[in-house]
Amino acid sequence: MAGTAEVKKEEADYKRMHSFPLIRHTDMPEEMRVETMELCVTACEKFATNNESAAKMIKESMDKKFGSSWHVVIGEGFGFEVTHEVKNLLYMFFGGSLAVCVWKCS
Amino acid sequence: MPVPNINVRKASTVHKVSLPGAKSTKAASKKKDEDEGVDAHDGWDEWAHGKALIKPPDQVELTEAELKEEVTRVLTANNPHAPQNIVRYSFKERSFKPTSVVDQMAVLFVLEGSLLHQDSDEARGLRAKEGRTEETVTAGTEAEPDEEKPETPATPIEDGGEAEEAEEEDRPDSAASKTGKKELKVTNQFNFSERASQTLNNPLRQRSCQTEPPPRNNFSATANQWEIYDAYMEELQKQEKNKEKQKATQSKSVEKSKKKMLLMETQNDDASKVRKSSKIFERMVSQNIYDDIAQDFQYFEDASDEHRGQEGTLLCLWDFHYDGAKRLSVTALCWNKKYQDLFAVGMGSYNFTKQGRGMLVFYSLKNSAYPEYIYPTDSSVLCLDIHEQHSHLVAVGFYDGSVAVYNLKEAGPEPVYKSTAKTGKHTDPVWQVRWQSDDMDNNHNFYSVSSDGRVVSWTLIKNELVFTDIITLLPNGAISEGPEDSQQASTACGTSLDFHKQIDFLFLVGTEEGKIHKCSKSYSSQFLETYVAHSWPVDAVKWNHFHPKVFISCSSDWTVKIWDHTINTPMFTFDLNVAVCDVAWSPYSSTVFAAVTTDGTVHVFDLNINKYEPICVQQVVAKKTALTHIEFNPIYPIIIVGDDQGCVTSLKLSPNLRKKPKTKKGQDLPKGPEVEIAKMEKLLSLLREPEQSTG
Numbered sequence: 001m002a003g004t005a006e007v008k009k010e011e012a013d014y015k016r017m018h019s020f021p022l023i024r025h026t027d028m029p030e031e032m033r034v035e036t037m038e039l040c041v042t043a044c045e046k047f048a049t050n051n052e053s054a055a056k057m058i059k060e061s062m063d064k065k066f067g068s069s070w071h072v073v074i075g076e077g078f079g080f081e082v083t084h085e086v087k088n089l090l091y092m093f094f095g096g097s098l099a100v101c102v103w104k105c106s
Numbered sequence: 107m108p109v110p111n112i113n114v115r116k117a118s119t120v121h122k123v124s125l126p127g128a129k130s131t132k133a134a135s136k137k138k139d140e141d142e143g144v145d146a147h148d149g150w151d152e153w154a155h156g157k158a159l160i161k162p163p164d165q166v167e168l169t170e171a172e173l174k175e176e177v178t179r180v181l182t183a184n185n186p187h188a189p190q191n192i193v194r195y196s197f198k199e200r201s202f203k204p205t206s207v208v209d210q211m212a213v214l215f216v217l218e219g220s221l222l223h224q225d226s227d228e229a230r231g232l233r234a235k236e237g238r239t240e241e242t243v244t245a246g247t248e249a250e251p252d253e254e255k256p257e258t259p260a261t262p263i264e265d266g267g268e269a270e271e272a273e274e275e276d277r278p279d280s281a282a283s284k285t286g287k288k289e290l291k292v293t294n295q296f297n298f299s300e301r302a303s304q305t306l307n308n309p310l311r312q313r314s315c316q317t318e319p320p321p322r323n324n325f326s327a328t329a330n331q332w333e334i335y336d337a338y339m340e341e342l343q344k345q346e347k348n349k350e351k352q353k354a355t356q357s358k359s360v361e362k363s364k365k366k367m368l369l370m371e372t373q374n375d376d377a378s379k380v381r382k383s384s385k386i387f388e389r390m391v392s393q394n395i396y397d398d399i400a401q402d403f404q405y406f407e408d409a410s411d412e413h414r415g416q417e418g419t420l421l422c423l424w425d426f427h428y429d430g431a432k433r434l435s436v437t438a439l440c441w442n443k444k445y446q447d448l449f450a451v452g453m454g455s456y457n458f459t460k461q462g463r464g465m466l467v468f469y470s471l472k473n474s475a476y477p478e479y480i481y482p483t484d485s486s487v488l489c490l491d492i493h494e495q496h497s498h499l500v501a502v503g504f505y506d507g508s509v510a511v512y513n514l515k516e517a518g519p520e521p522v523y524k525s526t527a528k529t530g531k532h533t534d535p536v537w538q539v540r541w542q543s544d545d546m547d548n549n550h551n552f553y554s555v556s557s558d559g560r561v562v563s564w565t566l567i568k569n570e571l572v573f574t575d576i577i578t579l580l581p582n583g584a585i586s587e588g589p590e591d592s593q594q595a596s597t598a599c600g601t602s603l604d605f606h607k608q609i610d611f612l613f614l615v616g617t618e619e620g621k622i623h624k625c626s627k628s629y630s631s632q633f634l635e636t637y638v639a640h641s642w643p644v645d646a647v648k649w650n651h652f653h654p655k656v657f658i659s660c661s662s663d664w665t666v667k668i669w670d671h672t673i674n675t676p677m678f679t680f681d682l683n684v685a686v687c688d689v690a691w692s693p694y695s696s697t698v699f700a701a702v703t704t705d706g707t708v709h710v711f712d713l714n715i716n717k718y719e720p721i722c723v724q725q726v727v728a729k730k731t732a733l734t735h736i737e738f739n740p741i742y743p744i745i746i747v748g749d750d751q752g753c754v755t756s757l758k759l760s761p762n763l764r765k766k767p768k769t770k771k772g773q774d775l776p777k778g779p780e781v782e783i784a785k786m787e788k789l790l791s792l793l794r795e796p797e798q799s800t801g
Contacts, residue, residue: 025327091327
């Protein structure tokens, strides 16, 4: 019992420590990057249990803000190879277990 | 036949007639048109009567009796086609049962009527609107019933097919009868005329352009839990490191500012990229501007020398001066032995009351406009020497007593070595520095002499300048003489220094009281010889380039003296009637030397030609300007003289000043140092003999 409690505590610690967004790769300009990152954080926090809704929200907001044809992938494990318009890609981790990839390609 | 009984009479009285059954309507309207065509077709009223009855021409004419005859038709409510024996299956009784109720109604035709009763308000209103046409219509209606009446029985509508056939038969007839009777076109409700006009369409034009698609890129990655975890851990570690760094940088803010300074310096290197090319360009421009001087330097030989006998002249070539060194005088000159066009100039002041900054500049003959190198110094430069083998090393002595070594290869205005008070710096101005050949450990070393009476050897070891006192000058020539306490006050001031060309340990020191000491590196306690040379400080003392025994000295007591170091009286004495600042042996002849004086004059002597008078006396600068130094170029027949205005002038020696001794016919032209030594020796022996005889 003590062991599992410890594990849980560790997990909680990990989650707490790793709650910040971590940009892995991006070629966006500074301003856009910050805005996109904040949007992703907001969406992931709002739909903490529903990645699809979060992705939908991000996609729609991005379409509105930066023009159409944005694509968003959110998940805990996936691989991808995408073609994107330059200066329109953001790949980040969030919350210790989520990977978010946002890119634009029309 | 259950034909609906219609009161035709009534229908015909109304304007817009529409009877049940297409055939009868057509027939009626045709008939009517024929009858009342003349009346009806005047003006726009025609439109109102558009739907009048027309009677077909082949209508059966009936007599009055026939018309009046009543034909009785009975309408029954029974549908003759309705089945009489419909049976339905009754589930109740499990058998078919005839149904009693039979639907008798059959709808043949439904038309919503537009008929109005004559006496109704609506009809009256309509009539009032149409005014006078009413009469004609009413007249028409009276005639009509007679003809109309028999039509109904004659054309009974049995089924649609027959009616259509009848219509087809009728049409050509009616058309023929119309054309036959009247030219006027009869209007009917089906006769439409469409009017249309077409305008010219604007020509279409297509324009299109294509833009480049926005640039795209491919990106691929794999996200899974361990990668995310690793990324986070890495980031956390980085953050921790940054925190540590920040702490470190806060404590080392001073260092940081230093780094910034370094960065600033390196940023300036952008300009240095084009430095080389711009330097070349500057030289080209300079060469172009001073082309005549360059030509003179290379080719001009003064033709007038032939008529002058033995005297020669000096031709002014380039002037070198640098605006950054204004109000400084030339205090030292030295040619670079490796690059014969390059020479160093020490700038500063000899004036005790006007001490301040100094400068070390390097000029090339290829560019007289701007120095090759510039090293500003805090104190006046008083002397300098360029290393013979390592021509990038320059030893410099300063007025403040320090010595320094500059490395031309190193960027930056600071010397690579500099003596400090801790490392044996002189306490008085350093008057002469001379490089020596490397010591046994292959360390470079040089000697300096100063007014504080010390002759010091400096050795360049790694980053340090290590000093060794070689000798301390005393007025009486020996340290042992005199009491200890008076020693301090009685040190002599060294003003010049020169090493023997061949004998490594032998050197001469000129002093402020006019004596010249011959010293050895190995005996620090005493002088080998002391020459009472001048009554004023010795400005320069120099060994002959060729003859090992001969040296020259000059002083502000107006004299230049030539010595044999084995004899303590001068061999030659020349009085120039003005203070002599510097003297130099020529590198090409053992008997030629030149001296500069404070009245701006250069004196060139050739003992081989004239033992008493100079062969050239020429003023090269303004009378008020004093010349301070002179140096022969080791290769080219030119000299450089520096003045107290900070200007260096290069002069070309005319052919007479560098004339080789005449050779006897048949003899091989002797050359080399032996000849030069012999030449000097000959002169000296001439002098020695009488001396020996007298002595």
